[in-house]
Amino acid sequence: MKNIINFAIAVSLVSLVACKSKTVREPLVTGNADSLKTALENKGEKKGGSENTGGDGGTTEIVAGDYTIEEVKNGGSLSGKVTFKGDPSVEDFVVVKDADKCGVKGGKIKSDRIVVGPGNGLANTWISIVNISKGKAPEKKDVVLDQKGCFYNPHIQLVTVGAKAKLKNSDPILHNVHAYSDEGKSNNLFNEAMPLKDQEIVKEITQTGIFPMVCDAGHTWMNAYFIGVNHPYNALTDNNGNFEIKDIPPGKYKIRAWHEGYKIASKEKKDNGDYSYTFEPPYVVEKEIEIKPGAKTELNFEIAGR
Numbered sequence: 001m002k003n004i005i006n007f008a009i010a011v012s013l014v015s016l017v018a019c020k021s022k023t024v025r026e027p028l029v030t031g032n033a034d035s036l037k038t039a040l041e042n043k044g045e046k047k048g049g050s051e052n053t054g055g056d057g058g059t060t061e062i063v064a065g066d067y068t069i070e071e072v073k074n075g076g077s078l079s080g081k082v083t084f085k086g087d088p089s090v091e092d093f094v095v096v097k098d099a100d101k102c103g104v105k106g107g108k109i110k111s112d113r114i115v116v117g118p119g120n121g122l123a124n125t126w127i128s129i130v131n132i133s134k135g136k137a138p139e140k141k142d143v144v145l146d147q148k149g150c151f152y153n154p155h156i157q158l159v160t161v162g163a164k165a166k167l168k169n170s171d172p173i174l175h176n177v178h179a180y181s182d183e184g185k186s187n188n189l190f191n192e193a194m195p196l197k198d199q200e201i202v203k204e205i206t207q208t209g210i211f212p213m214v215c216d217a218g219h220t221w222m223n224a225y226f227i228g229v230n231h232p233y234n235a236l237t238d239n240n241g242n243f244e245i246k247d248i249p250p251g252k253y254k255i256r257a258w259h260e261g262y263k264i265a266s267k268e269k270k271d272n273g274d275y276s277y278t279f280e281p282p283y284v285v286e287k288e289i290e291i292k293p294g295a296k297t298e299l300n301f302e303i304a305g306r
Contacts, residue, residue, distance in 0.1 A: 082121065102171075263305070264278070
């Protein structure tokens with residue numbers, strides 16, 4: 001038995017080295033849960049990292065920095081709306097497996113990668129203050145990702161580093177949550193098979209970054225995002241495209257609007273009749289504003305479809 005255990009440990013170490021050697025590019029993620037936990041406990045030490053993303057629609061890179069937790073006095077607020085310009089229609093996905101369980105008629109299912117509401121408001125857009133270095137402590141709130149009706153729900157969630165994410169399968173069929181630590185899907189974050197109805201698995205988010213998730217169990221349209229954050233100055237737009245961020249220390253900031261992208265860039269038919277899909281790059285729009293003490297600032301974004 002001892003020899004078997006030693007062999008298993010050796011194989012695990014070899015596998016870990018092999019995985020690292022296959023890295024295609026640097027992950028989008030830096031920072032860890034322990035450093036943020038220490039910051040939350042000591043309130044005032046520099047811990048974790050803040051995002052700094054450049055570009056106008058390509059792969060988003062996240063660079064770590066310092067974030068200091070301190071009391072915010074006479075902070076301001078930021079609110080606004082993200083609107084979509086263009087044609088939001090998307091080609092339907094082909095369903096070749098579990099159509100009866102997925103509630104699909106006609107063998108096709110609509111994409112949830114883009115949701116446009118009243119007044120062309122764009123939902124599920126991540127709004128972040130890029131260059132903020134200090135402010136209030138983030139709330140470490142646990143989240144739930146449900147697999148129901150062959151969709152991930154919610155489609156996108158902000159998760160503070162150190163918080164837990166409960167993965168749940170409400171469908172009576174096999175799903176899996178394959179999460180990547182980068183948008184290029186070159187590095188695995190975790191991959192959990194969930195064959196049982198009402199099965200639950202809890203994961204801890206220990207890094208900042210953009211984590212796409214897909215189902216490899218024959219449901220190729222299923223995708224969602226966890227966005228790991230280490231400060232509270234982030235928001236997701238609602239179904240009307242609206243957002244609000246409060247208690248911001250006065251100062252000049254760069255504000256970013258990020259949307260995952262929705263158009264199918266290419267697709268490949270598999271032997272079983274299913275398709276694998278590649279999507280366009282994310283949309284990234286940045287603006288600079290000044291937050292004044294105790295003032296309400298409005299900032300709107302427009303994302304134009306390619």
